[in-house]
Amino acid sequence: xxxxxxxxxxxEFIELKRDKWAxxxxxxxxxxQMLLFGYAATFEVYHVSTAVLDLDHSQESRELIxxxxxxxxxxVVEVAQSQREINSAIDAxxxxxxxxxxxxxxxxxxxxxxxxxxxxxxxxxxxxxxIALGYVNTIAAGFAQDYATDLAQRIQGVQGMRQVQVTVxxxxxxxxxLNGRWFFVPGVIGTLTLVIIVNLTAFAIVREREVGTxxxxxxxPIRPAEFILGKTVPFFIIGLGEAALVVAVGILxxxxxxxxxxxxxxxxxxxxxxxxxxxxxxxxxxxxTQQQAFSMNFFVLNPFFILSGFSFPISSMPQVLQWFTYIxxxxxxxxxxxxxxxxxxxxxxxxxxxxxxxxxxxxxxxxSILRFRKSLE
Amino acid sequence: xxxRRLKAIAVKEVLQIWRDPRSLMIALLxxxxxxxxxxxxxxxxxxxxxxCTFDREGSQLSQALLKHFxxxxxxxIVRNVNSYPEMVAAIDKADxxxxxxxxxxxxxxxxxxxxxxxxxxxxxxxxxxxxxxxGYAAAVxxxxxxxxxxSWLDRQGRTLQQIQPMVVxxxxxxxxxLESRNFIxxxLVAVIMALVGAQLTxxxxxxxxxxxxxELLISTPVKPSELMFGKLMPYLALxxxxxxFCLALAALWFGVPYRGTLIALxxxxxxxxxxVLSIGYLLSVLIRSQVGASQIxxxxxxLPTTLLSGYVFPIDQMPxxxxxxxxxxxxxxxxxxxxxxxxxxxxIPELLTPILFLVVYAFAVMILAARAFRKRLD
Numbered sequence: 001x002x003x004x005x006x007x008x009x010x011x012e013f014i015e016l017k018r019d020k021w022a023x024x025x026x027x028x029x030x031x032x033q034m035l036l037f038g039y040a041a042t043f044e045v046y047h048v049s050t051a052v053l054d055l056d057h058s059q060e061s062r063e064l065i066x067x068x069x070x071x072x073x074x075x076v077v078e079v080a081q082s083q084r085e086i087n088s089a090i091d092a093x094x095x096x097x098x099x100x101x102x103x104x105x106x107x108x109x110x111x112x113x114x115x116x117x118x119x120x121x122x123x124x125x126x127x128x129x130x131i132a133l134g135y136v137n138t139i140a141a142g143f144a145q146d147y148a149t150d151l152a153q154r155i156q157g158v159q160g161m162r163q164v165q166v167t168v169x170x171x172x173x174x175x176x177x178l179n180g181r182w183f184f185v186p187g188v189i190g191t192l193t194l195v196i197i198v199n200l201t202a203f204a205i206v207r208e209r210e211v212g213t214x215x216x217x218x219x220x221p222i223r224p225a226e227f228i229l230g231k232t233v234p235f236f237i238i239g240l241g242e243a244a245l246v247v248a249v250g251i252l253x254x255x256x257x258x259x260x261x262x263x264x265x266x267x268x269x270x271x272x273x274x275x276x277x278x279x280x281x282x283x284x285x286x287x288x289t290q291q292q293a294f295s296m297n298f299f300v301l302n303p304f305f306i307l308s309g310f311s312f313p314i315s316s317m318p319q320v321l322q323w324f325t326y327i328x329x330x331x332x333x334x335x336x337x338x339x340x341x342x343x344x345x346x347x348x349x350x351x352x353x354x355x356x357x358x359x360x361x362x363x364x365x366x367x368s369i370l371r372f373r374k375s376l377e
Numbered sequence: 378x379x380x381r382r383l384k385a386i387a388v389k390e391v392l393q394i395w396r397d398p399r400s401l402m403i404a405l406l407x408x409x410x411x412x413x414x415x416x417x418x419x420x421x422x423x424x425x426x427x428x429c430t431f432d433r434e435g436s437q438l439s440q441a442l443l444k445h446f447x448x449x450x451x452x453x454i455v456r457n458v459n460s461y462p463e464m465v466a467a468i469d470k471a472d473x474x475x476x477x478x479x480x481x482x483x484x485x486x487x488x489x490x491x492x493x494x495x496x497x498x499x500x501x502x503x504x505x506x507x508x509x510x511x512g513y514a515a516a517v518x519x520x521x522x523x524x525x526x527x528s529w530l531d532r533q534g535r536t537l538q539q540i541q542p543m544v545v546x547x548x549x550x551x552x553x554x555l556e557s558r559n560f561i562x563x564x565l566v567a568v569i570m571a572l573v574g575a576q577l578t579x580x581x582x583x584x585x586x587x588x589x590x591x592e593l594l595i596s597t598p599v600k601p602s603e604l605m606f607g608k609l610m611p612y613l614a615l616x617x618x619x620x621x622f623c624l625a626l627a628a629l630w631f632g633v634p635y636r637g638t639l640i641a642l643x644x645x646x647x648x649x650x651x652x653v654l655s656i657g658y659l660l661s662v663l664i665r666s667q668v669g670a671s672q673i674x675x676x677x678x679x680l681p682t683t684l685l686s687g688y689v690f691p692i693d694q695m696p697x698x699x700x701x702x703x704x705x706x707x708x709x710x711x712x713x714x715x716x717x718x719x720x721x722x723x724x725i726p727e728l729l730t731p732i733l734f735l736v737v738y739a740f741a742v743m744i745l746a747a748r749a750f751r752k753r754l755d
Contacts, residue, residue, distance in 0.1 A: 021669075029676065032680075033680060036680065036681075036684050036685070036699075037684065039695065039696050039699050040684045040685055040690055040695050040699050041684060041690050042690060042694055042695070043421075043504070043505035043508075043690070044504065044505075044694060045508075045691075045694065046694065047693075047694075049693070064543075090550060091721065091723075091727070092727070093717075108542075109542050109543060112542045113542075114542070114543065114544045115542060115543045115544070116543075116544055116545075116546050117543055117544070117545050117546070118546050118547075118548070119545055119546065119547040119548070120547075120548050120549075120550060121547060121548070121549045121550065122550055122551060123549040123550055123551050123552030123553060123555050123720075124551050124552055124560050124716055124717075124720050124721070125560050125691055126421070126422070126552050126555040126556055126557045126559065126560055127421045127505070127509075127557055128691050128694075129549060129552070129555055130509060130512065130555055131508055131509065131512065133547055133549075134508075134509075134511075134512035134515070136545065136547070137515075137545055137547075138515075140543065140545045141519075141545075143543065144542055144543040147542050147543065148542050151542060164487055164490045164491065164492070164525055164526055164529045165492050165493075165522045165525070165526060166442065166487070166492075166493050166494070166495065166518055166521055166522040166525060167492060167493075167494045167495075167518070167522070168494070168495050168496070168497050168511075168514055168515050168518040169494055169495070169496050169497065170497055170499065170511050171496050171497060171498045171499065172498075172499040172500075172501035172504075172507050172511075173468060173498060173499065173500060173501055174500065174501045174502050175501030175502060175504055175507075176501065178501055178504035178507055178508055179504060180504045180505065182502075182504070183502060183503050183504050183505070290667075290668045291580075291667055291668060291671065292399075294668060294671055294672065294675075295403050295407070295576075298407075298572075298576075298675065299407065299410075299411075302411060302415070303411075303414050303415070303418070306414075306415050306418045306419060307414075307418045311689065312418060312419050312420055312421060313420075313421070313423065313503065313506055315423075315425070315426075315427075316420040316421065316422055316423060316424070317417060317418055317420060318417050320417075321414075321417050321418055335471070338502050342501075342502050343469060343502060345469050345470075349469050349470050
C-alpha cells in the first residue's frame with residue numbers, strides 16, 4: 001500500500017516545487033494577512049475624537065474638561081463656541097463624542113443640585129459608541145465623586161466624611177490589559193489554515209479532473225482510498241507548516257503570550273487539518289472545473305469564517321445560526337487556540353472541543369471518500 | 378468611440394451571460410444568500426452574558442445586589458459557585474464570561490457607612506466582550522449603589538443631590554438604540570458588492586483568451602475603449618440588480634433605518650459599481666487565465682475590503698501607516714457613504730469627499746484598463 005502512496009506524495013511535492021505561483025500563494029498571503037489582522041483588526045477604543053462646548057467658563061468646568069483631555073481614551077479635537085458647531089462636528093463625523101457644559105454649571109455644582117453634563121454620541125458605530133460612553137461615564141463619575149467629597153468637607157467641616165456606596169473592580173483574567181491583538185492574532189491561525197488548506201485540496205483534485213490526468217491515475221493499480229491519502233498527506237504536512245509559520249509570527253512579532261501546552265495545540269491543529277482536508281475533498285467532488293471550485297470555496301468558506309466566533313460572538317447570533325456553528329470545525333479550533341495561547345488550559349478543559357473536531361473530521365472524511373468514489377464512476 | 382460597435386459588444390456579452398445560466402445563478406444567488414446568512418451572523422450586541430456568582434457572604438444585601446444582575450437583560454446568571462476553584466473552572470471552561478465576587482465583609486462595610494467593593498472577574502480572551510460586559514456590570518452596580526445610598530440618606534434625613542453634584546445626560550445620535558446590526562449591515566452590502574462585482578468582470582477577457590475567441594475579436598474594428606464599455610454595461614445591469622437586492626434586504630428585512638434620498642443611493646452605488654467592475658476588468662486584461670484572474674480578484678478584494686474598509690473595524694483605531702493604506706481601499710469610501718446615507722441621511726454635498734475619491738478611482742482604473750488592453754496576439 002505504501003509503495004503506491006509514496007509516489008503520489010512525491011509527485012504532489014514535485015508539482016508544488018515546480019509551481020512558482022503556488023509557492024508564492026503559500027508564503028506571501030498568509031504573512032500579509034497575519035500582519036493586516038494583527039494591526040487592523042481591533043475593537044479597542046482609544047483617542048475618540050471629542051468636541052467640547054464650555055458655556056460656563058468656570059474653574060469647575062475647566063477642571064472637568066481637563067479630566068477628559070488628560071485621558072488617552074478621549075482626544076479633544078475641537079473646542080466649539082456654539083451648539084451649532086457641536087451639531088455640525090457630529091454630523092460631519094469630525095467628532096464622535098461631544099461634551100456640552102451649560103452656563104450655570106458651577107453654581108448648580110456648588111449647591112449640589114445635580115449640574116448636568118450633556119453628552120452627545122455618534123452612535124453610527126454602536127460598538128465604539130458604547131465603549132466611549134462607558135469611558136465618559138467613568139471620568140464624569142470620578143469627577144463627581146471627588147467633588148462630592150470635597151463639598152461635604154467644606155459644607156459640613158467633616159474630615160474624610162464617610163460615604164456609603166458600592167464600587168466594582170475590574171479584574172480581567174488571561175489578558176489583563178484587554179489587548180485586542182491577543183484576541184485576533186491567535187484566531188488568524190485558524191482562519192488562514194482553513195482557507196489555504198481547503199483551497200489547495202479542492203483545486204489539486206479538480207485540476208486533475210479538468211486536465212484529464214485523473215483518469216490516467218485511475219487506470220493505474222492505485223485504489224481510490226490510496227489516491228486520496230497520497231493527495232492529502234502533502235497538504236497535511238503543508239498545513240502543519242503554515243500553522244507553525246503563523247504561530248511563530250504571532251508569538252515573535254506580535255508578542256502574544258503562549259502559556260499553554262504546545263502538544264494540545266498540535267493535537268487540535270491535526271484534528272482541524274483533517275476536517276479542512278475532508279472539506280476540500282468534498283468540494284472537489286461537487287465541481288468539475290476549477291472555476292466552479294473557486295465559487296464554491298467562496299460560498300462555503302465565508303460563512304464558516306463569519307459564523308465561527310472569530311470576530312462576532314456566537315452567543316449573539318440567532319439560535320438557528322448557533323446550531324450551524326456546532327458543525328463548524330473552526331468554532332472548536334478557535335476555542336482550542338485561544339485556550340492554549342491565553343488561558344493555558346489543557347485536555348481536561350478542551351476535550352469536548354477536540355472530540356467534536358475528531359467527530360466532524362471522521363464524518364466529513366467518510367462522506368467525501370464515498371462521494372469521491374462515486375464521482376469517479 | 379462608436380455607439381454601434383459598443384452596442385454590438387454589449388449584445389454579445391448579454392447573450393453570453395444569458396446562455397451560461399449557471400454563472401448567472403451564482404451572480405444572482407451569491408449576494409442574496411450571503412447577505413441573508415451573514416446579516417444574522419454579524420452582530421456585536423451582547424445580551425444574556427453568562428455570569429457566575431461567588432457570594433462569599435450570603436447576606437440579604439449581597440443577595441439583593443445579585444438580584445439586580447438577574448433583572449438585567451444583559452446578564453444571565455448561569456451558576457452560583459461556592460469556592461474559588463469552582464469559579465476558576467467555570468471561567469476556564471468559558472461557562473461564564475464574567476464572575477461577580479462579593480467579599481465576606483460586604484454588608485458589614487455598608488452598615489458601617491463605608492465603601493464596599495465587589496470584584497468583576499472577566500474572561501479577557503475576548504477583549505471587546507470583556508470591555509462591554511464590564512460596562513454593563515458597572516451600570517448594574519451603580520444602580521444598586523444609588524439604592525443603598527438613598528435608603529442611607531433617608532435614614533439620615535438628607536437628599537440624594539448632596540452626594541450627586543453632577544449628572545450625565547447622554548444622547549445617542551443616528552443609531553439611537555446602539556444596535557450593531559444598523560452599522561454593520563450597510564457595510565456588509567458594500568463588502569458583498571465589492572466581492573461579487575470584481576468576480577463578475579474578472580472572467581470576461583480571460584475567457585476570450587482561454588476559449589480562443591480573442592483572435593476573432595481582435596480582427597474586428599472594435600476599439601479597446603468600446604470593448605471595455607460594451608463589456609461593462611451588461612455587468613453594470615447585473616450589479617444594479619444585486620445591489621438593489623442587498624440594499625432592499627438591509628432596509629426591509631433587517632430593518633436598518635434608511636434616511637437618505639434614493640437618488641443619492643442610486644448615484645453613489647452606480648459609481649462604486651463602475652469602480653469594482655473596472656477593477657475586475659483590469660485584472661481580466663492583465664491575467665490571461667480565468668482561474669488566475671478570479672483568484673487575484675478575490676485576493677485583492679476580500680481581505681482589504683473586510684479588514685480595511687471600516688465596515689466593522691473602525692479605521693481611526695488603526696496604526697497611522699495602516700490608516701494611510703486604507704485610502705487606497707476603494708470600498709472604504711462606499712462603506713462610509715452607505716453608512717451615512719442609511720443612518721445619518723446625509724445629502725450628496727455632505728458626501729462630496731468620498732464621492733470625489735470614487736470618481737478619481739473610477740477614472741484611473743478605467744484609463745489603466747483601456748490602456749492595458751492591446752490588440753495583439755502574443
